[in-house]
Amino acid sequence: MLNIFQSLEISHYIYLSCVLFCIGLFGVLFRRNAIILLMCIELMLNAVNLLFAAFSEYMGDKDANGQMFVFFIMVVAAAEAAVGLAILVMVYRNTRKTDVSFLDSLKD
Amino acid sequence: MIGILIVFIGAVLVLFLGLNKPEGGMKTLSSLVLFLAGVLSLLESLSILNFEMLSNWAPKNMIDFSKGDLMFVSLLAFVTAAIIAIFPTVEEKGSDRLGLMMLSLTGAFMMIGADHLVMLFLGIEVLSIPLYVLAGSDKHNLRSNEAAIKYFLMGAFSTAIFLLGCAFIYGGSGSLSLSEISLRMSIVGHLSEFPALIKVGVILMSTGLLFKVSAFPFHFWAPDVYEGSPNKVTTFMAVIVKIAGFVAFANYLQAFEALATWYSKWLIILAVCTIIFGNIAAISQKTVKRTLAYSSIAHAGYLLLFLITPMKANMWILFAYSVAYALSTVVLFYFNDKYSTKKEYGFGMFSGLLKNNQSATILMVISLFSIAGIPVTVGFTAKYYLFTSAFEVSPLAVGIALLGSAISIMYYFKAFKPMFESVETNTNETHASKIHFVVYLMVAASVIFGMFPYLFERCF
Numbered sequence: 001m002l003n004i005f006q007s008l009e010i011s012h013y014i015y016l017s018c019v020l021f022c023i024g025l026f027g028v029l030f031r032r033n034a035i036i037l038l039m040c041i042e043l044m045l046n047a048v049n050l051l052f053a054a055f056s057e058y059m060g061d062k063d064a065n066g067q068m069f070v071f072f073i074m075v076v077a078a079a080e081a082a083v084g085l086a087i088l089v090m091v092y093r094n095t096r097k098t099d100v101s102f103l104d105s106l107k108d
Numbered sequence: 109m110i111g112i113l114i115v116f117i118g119a120v121l122v123l124f125l126g127l128n129k130p131e132g133g134m135k136t137l138s139s140l141v142l143f144l145a146g147v148l149s150l151l152e153s154l155s156i157l158n159f160e161m162l163s164n165w166a167p168k169n170m171i172d173f174s175k176g177d178l179m180f181v182s183l184l185a186f187v188t189a190a191i192i193a194i195f196p197t198v199e200e201k202g203s204d205r206l207g208l209m210m211l212s213l214t215g216a217f218m219m220i221g222a223d224h225l226v227m228l229f230l231g232i233e234v235l236s237i238p239l240y241v242l243a244g245s246d247k248h249n250l251r252s253n254e255a256a257i258k259y260f261l262m263g264a265f266s267t268a269i270f271l272l273g274c275a276f277i278y279g280g281s282g283s284l285s286l287s288e289i290s291l292r293m294s295i296v297g298h299l300s301e302f303p304a305l306i307k308v309g310v311i312l313m314s315t316g317l318l319f320k321v322s323a324f325p326f327h328f329w330a331p332d333v334y335e336g337s338p339n340k341v342t343t344f345m346a347v348i349v350k351i352a353g354f355v356a357f358a359n360y361l362q363a364f365e366a367l368a369t370w371y372s373k374w375l376i377i378l379a380v381c382t383i384i385f386g387n388i389a390a391i392s393q394k395t396v397k398r399t400l401a402y403s404s405i406a407h408a409g410y411l412l413l414f415l416i417t418p419m420k421a422n423m424w425i426l427f428a429y430s431v432a433y434a435l436s437t438v439v440l441f442y443f444n445d446k447y448s449t450k451k452e453y454g455f456g457m458f459s460g461l462l463k464n465n466q467s468a469t470i471l472m473v474i475s476l477f478s479i480a481g482i483p484v485t486v487g488f489t490a491k492y493y494l495f496t497s498a499f500e501v502s503p504l505a506v507g508i509a510l511l512g513s514a515i516s517i518m519y520y521f522k523a524f525k526p527m528f529e530s531v532e533t534n535t536n537e538t539h540a541s542k543i544h545f546v547v548y549l550m551v552a553a554s555v556i557f558g559m560f561p562y563l564f565e566r567c568f
Contacts, residue, residue: 014279021272028265037261044268051275058279065226065284066275072226073271076233080267083240084260090244091253100257 013054020047032101034088038081045077109162109173110152111181112217114145119210126203134203138210139189146185153178154567169285173221176423176568180220180355180430184348187434188213191347194442194544195340205245209344212238216352220359225274225284228356232270232320235352236263239345243337255336262319262329270316276309290363302367310364310371314357321353323408324382331389334401339445342397346404347437351430354411358419358426372416376505379416382409383512390519394454396444399519400437403479406516407433410491410509413498424568425493428561432490435554436479439547443472447538455522460531464539469527471543471551478554480520481513486554489561 020043027040049070056066092098118141126134151157153175163173173181192206215234222228240263244256274284280303281289296302315326322330334342364371386406393399411433414426447457462469478487491513499506557563 010279017272017275021268024268028261034257034261038264041261041264041268044265045271048268048271048275051272052278055275055279059282063282066278069226069229069274069278069284072230076230076237076267079237080233080264083237084264087240087244087253087256087260090247091257094248094250094253100261104254 010054010058013051017047017051017054020044020050032099034091034098034100037100038084038088042077042081045073049073109166109171109221110159111145111149111178111185112214112221113162114141114148115185115210115217116214118142118145119207119214122203122210123207126206128201129203130199130201131197131203131205134206135192135197138203138206139193142185142189142192142210142213146182146189149178149182149185153182169287170224170227171218171221172223176427177220177355177359179427179567180351181217183427183430183434184213184216184220184351187347187438188344190438190546190550191340191343193546194438195343195445205242205340208238208242209341212236212242212344213348216348219352219356222356222359223286225277225286228286228360229267229271229274231352231356232316233267235349236267236320239263239341239349242341242344243333245341246338251336252338253336255333258329258336259333262333266316266319266326269312269319273309273312273314273316276305276312278309280305280309286360286363290365293364293366296366306364307367307370310367313360314371317353317357317360318378321350321357321408321411322405323412324378324385324405327382327385327405327408330405331398331401334404335395335397339397339441342401343438343441343445346400346441347434350404350408350411351434354408354414354426354430358415358423361415362419372501375412375416376502379409379412380505380508382406382412383509384409387512387515387519391515393519396448396453396455396457396523397441399522400440400444403516403519404437406512409512410494413502413505413509414494416501416505417497422497424564425490425497427568428486428557428564429490429494431557431564432478432486432554435550436475436485436487439471439475439550440479442544442547443468443475446541446543449538455526457526458523459526459529461527461539463531465543467548468539468543471547472523472527474551474555476520476523478558480517482517484555484558486557486561489558493561 024040024044024047028037031037052066052070056063088098118138122134122138148157152159212235215231218227218231218234222231240256240260243259244252246252278284281292283289283292319326334346383406386402386409390399390402390406393402411429474485478485481487481491495506495509
């Protein structure tokens with residue numbers, strides 16, 4: 001099992017991260033449920049985390065900057081999720097819906 | 109550094125001291141704290157005071173304020189102090205709105221001083237997360253809710269794109285420190301030798317930042333969010349986020365100066381599109397707030413032109429433009445907030461202003477002149493410097509920008525007709541009410557800076 005991971009090149013990680021990121025991206029663009037949108041954004045952030053970890057490993061032992069960045073992203077993602085869910089609860093109290101397509105009162 | 113510390117400590121103090129008091133009680137304290145931070149940063153940037161000791165606490169390669177950065181820090185601190193001072197407070201208990209605004213400002217400072225991608229990212233997030241909350245701070249207003257959720261989704265989405273860009277740049281250059289990256293880039297030399305990863309990274313990171321400053325293809329959220337948020341928050345967003353975003357943008361693009369010929373042609377296209385779109389969409393707007401929102405998009409376009417000029421020597425032009433934009437935008441948003449009512453929030457709110465309040469009319473006329481770029485105001489001098497420096501790079505783009513400014517006069521001056529028209533009713537209570545003295549100071553500043561434009565160049 002370990003051999004398989006060691007034989008993977010950096011490009012595989014880049015492709016995987018890009019695919020994960022694009023899944024999140026299309027989710028944000030096409031889904032309309034706010035909770036699913038939040039999940040898709042988390043997926044995008046985690047794809048970036050994977051990429052950072054992979055690059056950091058690829059650079060060798062000297063460079064832990066990428067791994068350090070991952071922790072910062074995790075912390076910020078948690079803060080963002082907390083605020084996002086709070087906003088969602090506020091909207092739900094007023095509209096009884098979590099669907100973002102109902103929110104279109106602001107227009108030209 | 110002193111700015112971040114004072115504003116952060118002040119924010120925590122305001123949050124806890126004002127826990128059970130009405131918000132108005134903490135207003136003076138918070139604007140005084142911000143004013144102090146602004147004064148100290150200004151003195152530090154003019155080398156009168158020295159806080160070297162504080163800067164040594166922070167890791168040197170993470171955050172580093174140059175003299176120019178400190179000017180921006182003091183500008184933002186002063187503007188936020190003014191915003192908090194002049195806008196009315198809400199009736200509810202708790203000073204969380206003021207505290208969050210100050211915390212958000214520390215994020216702006218971090219963005220300005222950032223010399224490391226981690227710090228830049230943290231700055232953007234510290235700036236944005238309190239703003240998501242502030243945008244929805246009018247809890248029972250559905251429009252405010254909508255603004256909050258839109259701003260949150262767009263903000264989080266753009267952050268993810270920005271981070272992917274960071275990851276690619278890290279993979280391509282092997283470093284996260286901007287000065288280190290710039291060093292490594294200068295060694296490589298020829299454009300075609302750069303790894304594709306770096307180019308993709310620059311595109312993605314720029315996309316994330318363009319979202320934040322609401323430039324052309326990524327501007328669509330701005331009018332809605334600006335309209336739905338409470339007036340005070342909208343002003344803060346339009347001024348602080350935009351200025352901090354552009355300073356961070358300029359600082360980070362400087363690290364990729366070796367790629368300048370490649371990215372500047374794209375930036376020119378984006379700038380031109382932003383200017384055209386912002387100005388044309390603003391004409392047809394009915395409400396004052398939305399017109400100002402589109403005008404702020406147009407101003408983002410003018411500021412994008414700055415990014416194509418040689419930035420390092422020209423930071424004072426960005427500063428001059430930021431001063432001009434901040435002074436006039438805050439004053440106009442203030443008058444919009446003061447005179448708009450539940451029924452009337454279009455340009456009709458100014459009808460008969462001249463008859464009821466001459467001084468308010470003069471202040472508004474000067475601010476409109478300044479934002480439209482008419483001589484003797486700082487708006488004109490800033491635009492003049494910006495356009496002359498951009499002219500050397502792209503004359504065509506500057507021509508379109510001038511055309512855009514001409515169009516902008518059309519919608520800014522829509523306010524004049526109702527202001528000067530004669531009305532039947534004698535007194536209008538809201539129009540006759542007193543104007544905050546800070547507004548006088550800001551308008552005076554925009555005239556003084558307009559008359560002595562060399563002050564900016566001197567300061568840097």
